Amino acid sequence: MRPCKRIEIVVERSAAERLEETLRAAGAPDYTLLQNAGGSGDRGYRRADDVTDTDENCVFIVALEDETLLDKIVEGVRPLLKRFGGMCLVSDAHWLIH
Amino acid sequence: MRPCKRIEIVVERSAAERLEETLRAAGAPDYTLLQNAGGSGDRGYRRADDVTDTDENCVFIVALEDETLLDKIVEGVRPLLKRFGGMCLVSDAHWLIH
Amino acid sequence: MRPCKRIEIVVERSAAERLEETLRAAGAPDYTLLQNAGGSGDRGYRRADDVTDTDENCVFIVALEDETLLDKIVEGVRPLLKRFGGMCLVSDAHWLIH
Amino acid sequence: MSGAFLSNLTSPPLLFFFLGVFATFARSDLDVPNPVARAISLYLLFAIGFKGGVALSASPLSSDVLIALGAALLLAALVPVYVFFLVTRFFSSANAAALAATYGSISAVTFVTATNYLDAVGISWGGHFVAAMALMEAPAIVVGLFLYRRAGGDTEVSADREATAERTTIQQLLREAFLNGSVVLILGSLLIGWINGEAGMEQLAPLVKYPFVGMLCLFLLDMGLVAARRIRDIYDPRAGERSVSAKTMVALALAFALLNGSVALLIALLAGLPEGDALLLTILGASASYIAVPAAMRLALPSANPGIYLTMALAVTFPFNIVIGIPLFHYLIRALSA
Amino acid sequence: MSGAFLSNLTSPPLLFFFLGVFATFARSDLDVPNPVARAISLYLLFAIGFKGGVALSASPLSSDVLIALGAALLLAALVPVYVFFLVTRFFSSANAAALAATYGSISAVTFVTATNYLDAVGISWGGHFVAAMALMEAPAIVVGLFLYRRAGGDTEVSADREATAERTTIQQLLREAFLNGSVVLILGSLLIGWINGEAGMEQLAPLVKYPFVGMLCLFLLDMGLVAARRIRDIYDPRAGERSVSAKTMVALALAFALLNGSVALLIALLAGLPEGDALLLTILGASASYIAVPAAMRLALPSANPGIYLTMALAVTFPFNIVIGIPLFHYLIRALSA
């Protein structure tokens, strides 16, 4: 198992495609995506059970082995979060290499 | 990026609203909520694909910058877990400030 | 709160049942399961919004107190990931005992 | 008897239920997505409610209605009491209370299947029984919890109190029970159907009336899948630590269907209900709740084990009622009222 | 007036809307799963589009059609302009622009409810108004953003530019607006209905025509749940930091429904539209978008607060229009055209 960074990004649905491109551009194209998340933050309450589909978050999970990419990702993600809100957490993990 | 605690709480759907209040009361109103989770634990198997909707878990993710709140949250969450079962994990992470 | 390992495994839907058995066999029957995840990896793009339901990932979250089980789990999971692809991350966490 | 019995067995809804059971035991991956299953059950409540309301609007509110509702409430209050005392020897008082509530309450789909059976054999039934059904969902929950507290469950409850800042008081629970989603939808649709009457039915029939049997087929297909899964789970190593044996659970689930059905049948005859209504009251008595009550129990009695009460209601009592119970009780009613 | 008003109030769709509102305020757990709600709204757009297309195929494309479309576009361009200037005093220019777009655009379900009202009272309406509705969804978005930039929102936008590599240019936005999912589905279904005409309707009527009212009931049930939740949220401590008071929001939302409706009514009369069409244009003016526009605003004006524009459109303007607006404007049209 190799040490890696676990990046967890929460953005609203409408920014998901954009985040995906940002990740690819930063050289980290791989991710796992959980859709239909709700939540609560500075921009208030998100229910994710509305007819109006604007109230939904997505959670991206990225495992990053090459930690040198981290800064690039962070710099790409920051403006997105500034603009759309959301959250980005980075933590240490170990990756089971198969 | 500032150090923070990442709290991950799994409770069953029927306790979600209550947990939300607990978090707010503890001064940590922000969270991300993943619904429609299944699982398996002391209380057995949860399928989350039933007509009877009682078999479903929720996953709350809370990023907590002010670590002094942690104890308060934990004390609020513990009775809920005692009562409804579930799980609460706390780990270290770094929060991308935007 | 006791120290524990947080194991996060992403596999495609069709391997979920198998992974579940692997976990039980390894003596870690408890998990939380998030279905209907999408993602992108070596095997390309997974949309999880298709009529064909083969394009879907699952995320297993396992909190493991008895770290001696870790190797057993890892050895059980590795062939699955080899075969079906996916990802397994292990990180340190603290478990709120209730 | 055997005639009605067979034609029930081979009716499309029943056959689709069997198809679901077969698919599960054959380990087929046939599956109805969860939101779809919920949508169909919303549809069934919406449709049966509206149909009942329209039927009610046709006949002036007579004393029959009050008698029927009275009989229903009596039944809902009576059943949980004896169920509780009958099972306390087998189960913890929490599980006993949960079972009392489960069997005191009703299964809307069993009721719907019974109305469909009556329509098929051409026997009329009173729209007010839809109201009776809705009224029977909640009371047993309250009775069950009352018995539980009397039996010394208080400590746990006061513990709750602290833990959850008084959130589960009896009043609160009553509200939760009577405002349960399905109760609100049924009674609401009933009221709306009653207000709009035949004119309303003309507008909604293409949705609430004509496709009804077909939707019931789809829902019973899913119920077959779900019930069979739970049956399988009982005999699953994973369920090894279960406190009671599978045999006990199955036996009790069948016994309660028969016992409660018989009690209801007696009440129906004493109340002098006509054939169709008598069958509906009987099947309401025999049926057990696997949606409203478990949801409430999770909140009020989390120490009770859904693997017991939910499984008994869903995997044993429900199939028994729709397959054997309905024609059997119909036969008895005919025999006794003859 | 009060006759039509009452019969509208007690029509099944409205009553189901009230049922949803009641369920929320009574804190019932009644809920329509999200994918199901979206499916029903897809159905309504598909059905109304196809119906409109078939109606259109019956009558040859005359100048009336062009007049109607012209009036609709005029309305969609006019409303956001004055809305923007009326609200800049209360709101940041971002919020003002979002409100302008919201009220300049339309609510398909309000339109559908109005057509259902007309069918119920037996007044004919032109299928081309379905096209008019679809055409009105997008323009206000562009107008709103234009006003926003004129008002000096540029910095934020150029910031966008860097942040997102030119992704939200005006052209891009136009595309996003006109290719919005519901617009595409409505216009597509309209075209297909128009191509297939009555023959096509014969094939699809059992899905797009007969169950229509029933589906509308189910959707309005959900809209009642959703609208009431948002109303509750306004008065929720959690929403404490909101920049404007609940009172202001409610007052403005009602004022705009009445003002925009009146402007539309005027245009309808000047254009000499027949009774049914006049009501449709009026209600399109009075209605506000809570699906297409919020989705676009999230992308183009994330600094605008959905808690304001989405809540006003969904929780106040929408209920007002379907409950009071439709019969009220119908009454006015009759009075004025008499």
Added chain:
Amino acid sequence: MSGAFLSNLTSPPLLFFFLGVFATFARSDLDVPNPVARAISLYLLFAIGFKGGVALSASPLSSDVLIALGAALLLAALVPVYVFFLVTRFFSSANAAALAATYGSISAVTFVTATNYLDAVGISWGGHFVAAMALMEAPAIVVGLFLYRRAGGDTEVSADREATAERTTIQQLLREAFLNGSVVLILGSLLIGWINGEAGMEQLAPLVKYPFVGMLCLFLLDMGLVAARRIRDIYDPRAGERSVSAKTMVALALAFALLNGSVALLIALLAGLPEGDALLLTILGASASYIAVPAAMRLALPSANPGIYLTMALAVTFPFNIVIGIPLFHYLIRALSA
């Protein structure tokens, strides 16, 4: 020819398919929620199965039925063999086997669209072809894997063995294939329709018969969205590392539709099937599986690349068949049987 061809092109189902394709390429956000898409496909299988069963109950089981089923099985066993050998030069043996299984199996929606085409042009077809379709879903999977192992895929498989404790033995696979959810639902509904006959149809027609075309429209709308997305993915940089060029994939997918269709047509003529049945067998041959087979391949041949076999079946062969294949083969059948 061109007449039938055009009227097929402009039929509502096809036009909604094009609408879906257009929406995707225009980058509209039009989307059908996943559980809803699955619900509609469950509906189509349920409806076609029941319809076929009822049709079957009308005509006594004759030798025609056996001939048809025999021809279908022959086809399902023959196609994968030559497909495998034709493609091994382009692909790894794993991918070759997956393609063999994919094209040997069938697409239920293509079949349904063909029945709808026949109903539209007023040509009768045999209900037993629904059974034939169901029977053709699974065999190709087994043939494909057999060929794969013969071609020396064993090592990988024995690797499986260890990795998964013998879980994917041939027997196991057969079971998985024949008990695949859609097979069970189709055959189950067929059986139930056959048991209940016309009487059953009277009850279920408002769900399984009348709204059928409309539901097919909605499903093809979604298929259009999905197929176009995959087409786009082929030409997507992300897919850069793909082992075969997009051109090769498209060419092969078209070639197989034509070749397999022609083989099936030949068999149909030799078996002397009537016009409608001949078209159904032909289209079953020409169609490829994008649900059952990919699901099985993921388990049995995870080293095969769905980006190849799934994309070819879903994004190229399926659209070709419903748009051009059906009327084209119909034309050929007429020409040849004349």
